[in-house]
Amino acid sequence: MVASPEEIRRILKDLQASTPDIEASALVSTDGAIIASELPPEIEEAKISAVTIAMVFLGEKSTKNLAGGELKQMHVKGDNGHILLTSIGKKVMLIGKVRENAKMRSVFLNLKKTEGKLAEIAKREVLYDEDSFSDDYFSNKKTKNLDRNALLKKYKIKLPSDEMILKILENSGINYKDIRRSKQ
Secondary structure, three states, X not given: OEOOHHHHHHHHHHHHHHOOOEEEEEEEEOXXXXXXXXXXOOOOHHHHHHHHHHHHHHHHHHHHHHHOOOOOEEEEEEOOEEEEEEEOOOOEEEEEEEOXXXXXXXXXXXXXXXXXXXXXXXXXXXXXXXOXXXXXXXXXXXXXXXXXXXXXXXXXXXXOOHHHHHHHHHHOOOOHHHHHHHHO
């Protein structure tokens, strides 16, 4: 059985109501398909998809190469706010846009509660099945057949290669070989 987008949207609405500093939220598969969202009109689902793809890619590479294990959460702070990405299982992410001067302790506490609610749904139902998409996953037919490369190109997002990541690490004084040896 597939979780209904309405049920997930209700959880996202509750998150935003309990934490007014969260301006937008969405549940997105790691390949960019929007499962459910609570977005203001000025934020396009396609942009959320592209940002999620980019953050997941960089987060997974960083986590595997530096910290080991799997990506659980990312926090990016910009001049005008924050972007939070939290893992809900292996293939689904909760992404949120947070106001600039937010009370981050409150945001993280409510995000943790919401993560638990979504994890409960994930335990009893399929949130995302990569082999068979159904229209129930999507509130907007335009997002049904997302093309990862087209989204990245459209929003001019360039993902670094493994070699580029290693070069960035080396320029920062971090030797990737030392990291691998210390884990063994």
